[in-house]
Amino acid sequence: MIKLVVFDLWQTLAYREVSYRITSEILKKFHPHLSKKRLVKVFEESVQTKKWKSEYKAFEKLCKDLEIGTSKETVRLLMSLRDYANSKTKLYPHTLPMLKQLKKKGYKIGLLSNSSVFDVKYLKKATPLLKFIDYPLFSFKTGKIKPDLGLFRRLLGIARCKPEEAIMIGDKRTDDILPAKKIGMNVIHFKNYKKLRKDFLRYGIKLNAI
Ligand SMILES: [Mg+2]
Structure with a gap:
């Protein structure tokens, strides 16, 4: 049974609305x-x-x-x-409605992100995202970056959750999907909300269209 849904941050829940990287x-x-x-x-x-x-x-x-x-x-x-x-940090239109639905259904929400202390300062200023996250874990606090397996294990430890009871969702195969799979978590490779809704159904999680 799934208890915890862990998200990557950038290009999964949030983005920077500029034309350059x-x-x-x-x-x-x-x-x-x-x-x-x-x-x-x-x-x-x-x-x-x-x-x-x-x-x-x-x-x-x-x-x-x-x-x-x-x-x-x-x-x-x-x-x-x-x-x-x-x-120019923004949340995607699906982000808050999706998190609210997941929380209402009783799932705990984790966040695993390679971010600097400065990125997170702006994120907090521009969005209410962190209010919806039960277990946030940022690289600037841990000293490690994804795909370090220890980060994934640490988040599961904090959430007191077994790998098979958690889903990792992110846009990068090498940083989000492969390491999570390696330690036995379920995974969803994020492309867009439409596909994500479909992928959630595999785990019996039905979300509204946005
Ligand atoms: Mg990302």
Whole structure:
């Protein structure tokens, strides 16, 4: 029986309403010798695994790790790109109605996200999302990023839930789906709400259209 539904955050429940991704901008402007995939992981490792007090210090570390120089202009540019994107944080139309329905049906809600302390500050300011989450777990608090299996186990531990009693839902195969599967959780690969509703039916969970 399913007791817990765990969501990824970005591109599953929330998004930034801007026409760029900071990682693509870094590739375009600074040409670090990295693939896009690797760059995303360096970004997450540098900025999202520590409770930074100073945003400048966080982005200086990122520039160092990317080997693109740590001039004030570079650090400030990356900071402002991320800040502007974060200021446009939005929830998808399905997010709150879906969470309300799940909670009404008695499911507990978890959140497992690679996010920085700054991302979460904006999320809290712009949306009421965290009020609907029973067990939030952010990488900046744990020091680990997905796909680390320990994060998934830790969330299940906090929720006192067995893997087979939980569903992990996220948009990234490598970060959300494969690790959850590996430890025995049920999984739904998120594409859009229409497909998600259909996938929920496999577990006997019927949600309204939005
Ligand atoms: Mg995501």
